[in-house]
Amino acid sequence: MEASIAPNGAILLGDTVTCDAHWDRRLRVITHVHSDHLWGLQESLEQCEEVISSPATKDLVRILRGITDLTPLPFREPKEFEGERLTLFNAGHILGSAQVLVEKADGRRILYTGDFCLSRAEVIPADILVMEATYGRPGQVRRFKGEMEERMGELLEKLLRSGPVYIFGYHGKLLEVLAMLKRLGIGVPIILPQRTYHLAQVGQRYGMSFPPYLSPTSQEGRMAKSNTYIALYHTGAKRYIRGEGYRITLSGWEFNQPWRQTSERDFILALSDHSDFEELLEYAKRCSPQLVITDNYRAGDGQTLASQIRGNLGIDALAMP
Numbered sequence: 001m002e003a004s005i006a007p008n009g010a011i012l013l014g015d016t017v018t019c020d021a022h023w024d025r026r027l028r029v030i031t032h033v034h035s036d037h038l039w040g041l042q043e044s045l046e047q048c049e050e051v052i053s054s055p056a057t058k059d060l061v062r063i064l065r066g067i068t069d070l071t072p073l074p075f076r077e078p079k080e081f082e083g084e085r086l087t088l089f090n091a092g093h094i095l096g097s098a099q100v101l102v103e104k105a106d107g108r109r110i111l112y113t114g115d116f117c118l119s120r121a122e123v124i125p126a127d128i129l130v131m132e133a134t135y136g137r138p139g140q141v142r143r144f145k146g147e148m149e150e151r152m153g154e155l156l157e158k159l160l161r162s163g164p165v166y167i168f169g170y171h172g173k174l175l176e177v178l179a180m181l182k183r184l185g186i187g188v189p190i191i192l193p194q195r196t197y198h199l200a201q202v203g204q205r206y207g208m209s210f211p212p213y214l215s216p217t218s219q220e221g222r223m224a225k226s227n228t229y230i231a232l233y234h235t236g237a238k239r240y241i242r243g244e245g246y247r248i249t250l251s252g253w254e255f256n257q258p259w260r261q262t263s264e265r266d267f268i269l270a271l272s273d274h275s276d277f278e279e280l281l282e283y284a285k286r287c288s289p290q291l292v293i294t295d296n297y298r299a300g301d302g303q304t305l306a307s308q309i310r311g312n313l314g315i316d317a318l319a320m321p
């Protein structure tokens with residue numbers, strides 16, 4: 001088979017490439033820095049000839065894992081290897097996220113989307129499409145996604161009148177929120193803990209535009225805390241960040257409304273960096289492959305998505321593993 005998904009979640013493309021988990025292949029590709037795409041990284045570094053990622057992902061892996069020996073491959077720059085050609089394209093999911101195209105010597109094209117967000121990704125035509133299935137069920141659609149920035153701005157303005165706001169999310173989404181704060185022009189100090197601070201510096205190096213931000217341990221950061229402010233923390237910090245103010249948790253699993261209040265101080269904001277169900281179908285339609293393989297290993301519902309693609313688009317589709 002020209003493409004498949006191994007029992008450990010490795011995405012196998014052509015004869016030489018494994019993506020997002022280790023497999024006995026010559027090239028390993030890391031599509032992005034989320035942990036369910038970094039499985040077996042150490043093994044791949046020891047056993048594959050090269051471990052390849054976009055330059056931004058390489059920099060993020062250095063900060064998050066302390067690993068420096070990935071080979072950077074910029075988007076749209078083909079790399080020839082053993083009669084196959086590998087090219088990365090922007091996936092629009094988080095900073096550095098890539099789609100992976102393998103072209104065979106006979107011209108056959110095999111594409112893996114990785115996690116992607118259709119509104120910011122390019123659709124790459126292919127003969128075989130391997131795609132994520134995070135929101136693989138028909139009800140998983142966010143009708144309000146186009147207005148999220150505005151809704152977030154309104155909620156923040158309301159809350160900031162009576163106290164600081166802590167926003168909790170995964171690293172990639174925190175950088176998105178930081179960019180949104182810049183566009184919204186919210187004029188309160190923004191505090192980023194050390195790791196997020198360093199990730200934001202990487203984001204700026206790759207063209208993201210952020211408002212000024214402070215470290216909580218700097219003198220300015222400590223002074224800012226005497227008034228109102230916004231702090232962005234990784235979801236994992238939620239259990240030890242206590243004290244005053246409101247808490248907003250970013251979630252990709254809200255489909256009914258832009259935000260909701262869960263307690264006096266707690267809110268959930270519906271923010272996703274994935275395509276929703278309709279966008280997954282839209283990608284498959286525009287890509288126009290002969291076969292779709294849906295990722296049934298990571299979070300989501302590959303079986304349902306495959307049957308929806310068969311039923312709605314008339315394209316052959318199966319879930320793996």
Ligand SMILES: [Zn+2]
Binds near residue numbers: 032034093115
């Ligand atoms: Zn991801």
